[in-house]
Amino acid sequence: MEKCIERPRSLCSLHGALDVIGNIYRAIPILHASPGCSMQASSRTNLYYLGGYHGLPSSNAYEKEVVFGGTQRLRETIKGSLEIMDGDYYAVLTGCSMGINGDDVDSVVKEFEASPYPIASIDTAGFRGDTYTGYNMALLATVKKLAKKTKTDSRLVNIYGQPPSSDITLRGDLEEITRLLARIGVKANTFFIRRDGIEQLKNSGNAALNINLSPWLAKNVDTYYKETFGIETLRFNGWPVGPKDTANFLRTVAERLDLDSKLVDKVIHEEELYVYEYLDSLFGNFERHRFILVGECAKALGLARFLVNVHGHIPLAIIFTDSVPNQYQDSIREEVQKLECPRKAEVYFENDVWEIEQIAQQYDGRATLFMGSSYEKKLAQKLGSHYAITSNPCLDKEILNRSHIGTHGCISLVEDLYNHF
Amino acid sequence: MNKQIPDTIRDKHPGFADVQVGSSGELREKAQAHCLKNAHRTFEQGIQCVQVNSMNALVSLQDTVMVIHSPLGCSGCASFGAIDRLNVYKHHRGRDNAPDSHVISTALGEKEVILGGEKRLHETIDQAIKRYNPKIVFILASCASSIIGDDIDAVAEQKEKEYKAKGKDIIFAPVHCEGFKSRNHATGYDLALATLQNYVIRDAHPPKQKGLINLFATHSLSWADQQEMKRMLNAIGLDANILPYNATYEDIMKIPAAEYNISVCQIFADEYIKFLSEKYGTPYAVTNMPIGTRSTNRWLRAIAALAGKEEEAEAFIKAESDAVREEVARIKRKTDGLRACLTAGTGRGFAAATLIGDYGMKLLCMHTPYYDEAYIDDFKRLEELHGTDFIVNIADMQPYEQVNLLKKYKPDVFIGMSNWVSRLGIPSFHILDSKRPTFGYRGVLYLGRKIEDAIDNNNFNKNLSNYSKNAYREEWYKKDAFSYLQLPEEN
Numbered sequence: 022m023e024k025c026i027e028r029p030r031s032l033c034s035l036h037g038a039l040d041v042i043g044n045i046y047r048a049i050p051i052l053h054a055s056p057g058c059s060m061q062a063s064s065r066t067n068l069y070y071l072g073g074y075h076g077l078p079s080s081n082a083y084e085k086e087v088v089f090g091g092t093q094r095l096r097e098t099i100k101g102s103l104e105i106m107d108g109d110y111y112a113v114l115t116g117c118s119m120g121i122n123g124d125d126v127d128s129v130v131k132e133f134e135a136s137p138y139p140i141a142s143i144d145t146a147g148f149r150g151d152t153y154t155g156y157n158m159a160l161l162a163t164v165k166k167l168a169k170k171t172k173t174d175s176r177l178v179n180i181y182g183q184p185p186s187s188d189i190t191l192r193g194d195l196e197e198i199t200r201l202l203a204r205i206g207v208k209a210n211t212f213f214i215r216r217d218g219i220e221q222l223k224n225s226g227n228a229a230l231n232i233n234l235s236p237w238l239a240k241n242v243d244t245y246y247k248e249t250f251g252i253e254t255l256r257f258n259g260w261p262v263g264p265k266d267t268a269n270f271l272r273t274v275a276e277r278l279d280l281d282s283k284l285v286d287k288v289i290h291e292e293e294l295y296v297y298e299y300l301d302s303l304f305g306n307f308e309r310h311r312f313i314l315v316g317e318c319a320k321a322l323g324l325a326r327f328l329v330n331v332h333g334h335i336p337l338a339i340i341f342t343d344s345v346p347n348q349y350q351d352s353i354r355e356e357v358q359k360l361e362c363p364r365k366a367e368v369y370f371e372n373d374v375w376e377i378e379q380i381a382q383q384y385d386g387r388a389t390l391f392m393g394s395s396y397e398k399k400l401a402q403k404l405g406s407h408y409a410i411t412s413n414p415c416l417d418k419e420i421l422n423r424s425h426i427g428t429h430g431c432i433s434l435v436e437d438l439y440n441h442f
Numbered sequence: 443m444n445k446q447i448p449d450t451i452r453d454k455h456p457g458f459a460d461v462q463v464g465s466s467g468e469l470r471e472k473a474q475a476h477c478l479k480n481a482h483r484t485f486e487q488g489i490q491c492v493q494v495n496s497m498n499a500l501v502s503l504q505d506t507v508m509v510i511h512s513p514l515g516c517s518g519c520a521s522f523g524a525i526d527r528l529n530v531y532k533h534h535r536g537r538d539n540a541p542d543s544h545v546i547s548t549a550l551g552e553k554e555v556i557l558g559g560e561k562r563l564h565e566t567i568d569q570a571i572k573r574y575n576p577k578i579v580f581i582l583a584s585c586a587s588s589i590i591g592d593d594i595d596a597v598a599e600q601k602e603k604e605y606k607a608k609g610k611d612i613i614f615a616p617v618h619c620e621g622f623k624s625r626n627h628a629t630g631y632d633l634a635l636a637t638l639q640n641y642v643i644r645d646a647h648p649p650k651q652k653g654l655i656n657l658f659a660t661h662s663l664s665w666a667d668q669q670e671m672k673r674m675l676n677a678i679g680l681d682a683n684i685l686p687y688n689a690t691y692e693d694i695m696k697i698p699a700a701e702y703n704i705s706v707c708q709i710f711a712d713e714y715i716k717f718l719s720e721k722y723g724t725p726y727a728v729t730n731m732p733i734g735t736r737s738t739n740r741w742l743r744a745i746a747a748l749a750g751k752e753e754e755a756e757a758f759i760k761a762e763s764d765a766v767r768e769e770v771a772r773i774k775r776k777t778d779g780l781r782a783c784l785t786a787g788t789g790r791g792f793a794a795a796t797l798i799g800d801y802g803m804k805l806l807c808m809h810t811p812y813y814d815e816a817y818i819d820d821f822k823r824l825e826e827l828h829g830t831d832f833i834v835n836i837a838d839m840q841p842y843e844q845v846n847l848l849k850k851y852k853p854d855v856f857i858g859m860s861n862w863v864s865r866l867g868i869p870s871f872h873i874l875d876s877k878r879p880t881f882g883y884r885g886v887l888y889l890g891r892k893i894e895d896a897i898d899n900n901n902f903n904k905n906l907s908n909y910s911k912n913a914y915r916e917e918w919y920k921k922d923a924f925s926y927l928q929l930p931e932e933n
Contacts, residue, residue: 025565028546056621061515072861072865072912076862079489086622101485117515117585122589147513148550149551151514
């Protein structure tokens with residue numbers, strides 16, 4: 022990390038890895054870490070199968086293991102996990118203290134090769150990087166461990182590129198993208214949340230195509246699928262949000278999979294009508310906003326396209342909070358330039374809560390709508406803007422099956438823009 | 443710097459155990475004979491660390507910045523959890539717009555772990571001061587920063603000199619709360635209180651304020667419970683200074699001015715209270731958490747004895763008990779004889795176990811994080827209510843043991859965090875509540891009604907158990923719940 026960060030909204034590489042493994046139903050993360058990692062690094066992730074962080078197997082390495090090494094402790098922890106925890110896939114994740122003291126984790130994990138269950142070993146010591154680093158590492162390790170190819174299914178796609186906890190409407194979004202693809206006859210492996218997540222990962226080698234929703238994440242996974250199974254990756258600049266985006270998304274996928282274009286056109290037309298029925302019923306209340314948007318690029322780009330290209334708002338500034346490496350920033354800037362409005366949004370890459378406040382204050386008096394995370398709620402009030410929560414972290418609302426993407430999701434988004442009291 | 447209070451860890455207390463199991467009578471007898479030894483769990487689930495409690499203790503102080511010297515993950519519980527918890531407090535106090543606390547992570551990466559992170563710590567502190575001009579900068583150690591040998595004390599001293607030269611009196615207060623330091627996470631609170639004394643209060647010696655009592659309380663109490671304790675203390679003519687959660691800098695500086703010290707329970711701030719008695723001659727009482735009639739009576743009487751307010755206390759106890767007697771009796775007709783299992787923090791657990799006694803319920807097992815010889819009397823009191831046979835499982839949660847035991851015991855009701863218990867279909871409720879008081883005589887009624895509600899409508903747990911299973915193998919339930927406990931050899 023280049024600098025200090027005030028009130029981080031993404032955490033360490035262990036967090037990113039827990040986010041991947043913990044969101045796969047019946048996958049069991051095993052921590053080789055000091056106490057506290059189970060609680061801190063699982064903040065805002067979904068460990069519901071385990072019943073929360075208390076259920077997470079951990080070696081709880083204390084001073085003794087830090088000083089004398091923790092491999093014996095790890096051995097008994099893995100053994101107990103396999104005997105007690107009811108999983109189909111296990112992943113040993115390393116925390117800082119056990120990453121620094123030089124335990125040979127891979128060798129210990131290898132001792133369990135005869136186990137009927139696949140076990141991955143992932144060096145996710147917190148200082149190796151941030152949530153996104155951990156996401157890339159754990160997703161690749163998991164795909165390597167589980168994915169097999171028997172026969173290509175020409176109607177099957179893998180979807181990834183969205184770290185689960187970074188998407189505040191994760192379940193709804195995965196449901197919506199699955200629904201949309203199903204309408205054109207395509208089955209989607211989304212891996213996370215679904216109770217058949219592990220089956221989906223196993224079958225993912227049979228997919229005809231990968232859909233990567235991030236402009237920059239999981240390139241290592243794209244490469245692995247290509248080299249191992251010959252699966253190409255179609256990369257999108259974020260989720261499809263709204264009817265235009267959805268039409269473009271479905272057409273692009275359909276072309277690549279050589280689907281019946283008549284069916285696709287029919288589905289697109291029906292989905293568009295669905296959205297405009299709702300927008301039409303609201304048009305008397307339409308209020309055109311000048312907006313500031315804070316969030317991760319996979320979500321923020323899609324939201325911006327819907328807000329500008331479909332719903333007719335004016336973009337003032339977009340602040341991308343995922344730690345987008347320099348080499349990808351220009352392509353994201355270009356995507357913002359393409360928004361269909363002569364006034365172009367200013368683009369920033371920043372995740373520090375104080376720095377974001379400094380940026381936003383330049384727009385004081387001009388912004389009428391502020392979209393961001395719970396961290397930005399008071400800031401929006403300070404600027405006299407309406408506020409809607411669209412990005413991580415969401416601390417003051419329960420979101421279950423709500424979505425902000427696709428055609429059904431953009432309607433919920435519009436509700437959120439109006440229900441701002 | 444010469445520290446008034448050195449860093450200590452609770453693991454050194456006589457008879458400390460965080461891994462043990464047995465009937466209450468058996469464990470107590472061993473503890474009384476000074477031969478209770480820690481066992482070893484060959485399989486464990488996640489445990490909290492001391493750093494989380496140090497953060498929780500200090501995060502609510504205004505005009506401070508907390509610098510967490512660590513990789514990004516160690517700010518999870520502060521950035522998401524602690525600040526959000528404070529927002530709940532503010533909401534209950536009608537102060538939604540009060541400013542947020544400031545937490546900055548030094549965001550240590552591979553480079554710093556190899557080359558050292560002190561430079562980053564200096565830069566982060568400079569940012570903290572530039573942004574907020576605080577009175578105090580707390581510097582929290584982590585596993586990583588501690589193992590690589592970053593000297594947070596030296597950085598604190600350098601910074602104090604550097605800013606003094608610029609004409610700024612800022613307190614730089616290091617907290618050595620690396621996660622692997624202690625098996626007892628309450629140590630994190632001790633470390634935070636020691637830091638407040640060593641670096642903030644220092645040698646301040648204000649005159650005593652008549653009727654002022656310091657009430658040391660954890661962050662896990664709701665605003666409603668803080669208010670209920672305040673009300674009870676007011677009723678016997680005392681003015682409560684509640685610390686450290688939700689306290690201000692001025693409240694902290696008032697600590698030496700109090701006439702008396704009391705804690706919310708027997709295992710919180712007990713060491714600091716002893717220190718205050720030695721340094722400032724402030725008398726104190728060690729008592730239990732005021733949950734349930736018996737425990738509330740005991741708590742209030744202990745304080746009244748300290749302050750010579752026995753008459754006021756008895757009048758208050760009578761009036762408040764009379765006010766709830768009829769309703770308690772009504773609920774008790776339903777709950778009498780029900781069998782209960784309980785999981786809670788040690789102090790809260792003791793008190794909750796007396797509360798269920800108020801309602802005529804029988805304790806089957808109690809999961810509690812710690813044992814030490816200081817708790818012998820508490821267990822004796824519980825044995826008077828529930829007999830000596832109830833199982834005491836010394837465990838920081840460990841739900842794999844809990845579900846195993848609960849499946850075998852099939853209690854009528856479970857009290858505590860019930861994520862995994864709901865899936866077993868057992869009626870359950872949590873004694874933590876953020877909106878209404880669980881403490882004092884009003885709390886007795888509130889919790890009694892919660893027991894009644896859990897029993898009268900268990901449809902949710904019952905239905906859920908048909909669709910959601912816990913993450914444990916079927917074979918596990920056939921084994922003994924404590925199969926992974928290696929007991930120490932007896933002498």
